[in-house]
Amino acid sequence: MTVSKMNPQEVSAAAALDRMLFSQESWSEADLAASLEDPSRRFWSAMEGDVLVGFCGISQSFEQGDLLTIGVHPDHRRKGIGNALLSVALEAFAQSGGRELFLEVRASNEGAKRLYEKFGFLPIGVRRGYYQQPKEDGLVYRLEVHA
Numbered sequence: 678m679t680v681s682k683m684n685p686q687e688v689s690a691a692a693a694l695d696r697m698l699f700s701q702e703s704w705s706e707a708d709l710a711a712s713l714e715d716p717s718r719r720f721w722s723a724m725e726g727d728v729l730v731g732f733c734g735i736s737q738s739f740e741q742g743d744l745l746t747i748g749v750h751p752d753h754r755r756k757g758i759g760n761a762l763l764s765v766a767l768e769a770f771a772q773s774g775g776r777e778l779f780l781e782v783r784a785s786n787e788g789a790k791r792l793y794e795k796f797g798f799l800p801i802g803v804r805r806g807y808y809q810q811p812k813e814d815g816l817v818y819r820l821e822v823h824a
């Protein structure tokens with residue numbers, strides 16, 4: 678498995694996986710393609726050979742940023758891919774001056790919360806009813822990134 682910057686040829690597979698994982702809240706292929714061109718955003722793909730098995734993306738504005746998305750195909754979970762994607766994203770964020778990274782996660786998403794907490798993210802707030810279908814609170818997490 679390798680993690681590298683997402684290239685335009687991978688957008689279609691990434692959008693398909695995003696749709697499978699997040700349905701109503703997923704990125705369209707057009708939005709993802711546009712985001713790849715946005716200098717304030719960066720995306721990475723996890724590849725097993727030529728198959729895209731995971732992706733993640735962040736946005737950054739000076740010292741602050743957001744984890745926009747992270748997902749791993751269900752057949753490839755618990756093999757360290759989410760860990761590898763988040764490590765690469767955090768390293769890139771820190772290298773370009775990022776000091777504070779935020780994210781939102783469904784309150785019931787225990788696996789993702791565990792992953793984030795492993796990296797030192799701490800819950801700092803609740804957005805009531807932030808998610809739809811099913812309606813659910815969003816937890817806001819923050820990570821202080823050291824240079």
Ligand SMILES: CC(C)(COP(=O)(O)OP(=O)(O)OC[C@H]1O[C@@H](n2cnc3c(N)ncnc32)[C@H](O)[C@@H]1OP(=O)(O)O)[C@@H](O)C(=O)NCCC(=O)NCCS
Binds near residue numbers: 698748754755759761
């Ligand atoms: C969250 C997600 C990205 C994790 O990807 P992954 O490749 O399975 O994660 P890893 O194998 O790197 O796991 C790293 C650590 O995270 C934690 N973790 C990950 N999934 C977990 C789960 N289902 N239950 C408990 N802990 C979990 C564990 O601490 C794990 O370490 P371990 O396997 O040594 O115990 C993946 O489950 C996913 O795509 N979920 C659906 C999409 C999603 O919810 N994204 C987050 C939106 S905010």
